[in-house]
């Protein structure tokens with residue numbers, strides 16, 4: 087049976103993991119690849135993406151890695167361009183990189 091994401095291209099940010107084993111981003115890369123998506127894996131550092139590459143290879147998935155700090159707009163614009171250059175399209179965006187700060191949308195300043 088064909089995977090549910092056959093022919094789709096997914097940008098997944100935070101595709102590495104801060105420690106060994108599984109993080110959300112790494113798991114999403116592998117699971118989406120299992121369903122047939124082409125993965126454009128994005129992280130700000132190359133080291134944690136090596137294990138993600140290995141794990142996607144184990145399931146026979148297609149993956150391209152790209153370095154980008156997603157807090158930098160120019161780098162995010164370049165990320166999208168690089169994905170389109172490599173795969174010709176973007177179907178799915180997983181904005182996985184996150185962080186925590188106290189307060190709600192009303193109390194937080196715009197930069198946060």
Ligand SMILES: NC(=O)c1ccc[n+]([C@@H]2O[C@H](COP(=O)([O-])OP(=O)(O)OC[C@H]3O[C@@H](n4cnc5c(N)ncnc54)[C@H](O)[C@@H]3O)[C@@H](O)[C@H]2O)c1
Nearest residue numbers: 100102103104109110111129130134154155156182184185
């Ligand atoms: N793993 C969990 O069980 C869990 C549960 C609830 C919430 N979260 C939150 O979800 C988010 C993602 O989780 P995860 O497990 O994939 O995270 P993680 O902490 O394992 O990090 C994933 C990757 O994000 C990269 N990264 C960090 N800042 C970046 C930036 N500015 N630009 C590009 N890459 C960057 C890191 O280099 C790392 O390889 C985090 O905010 C985390 O707090 C995770």
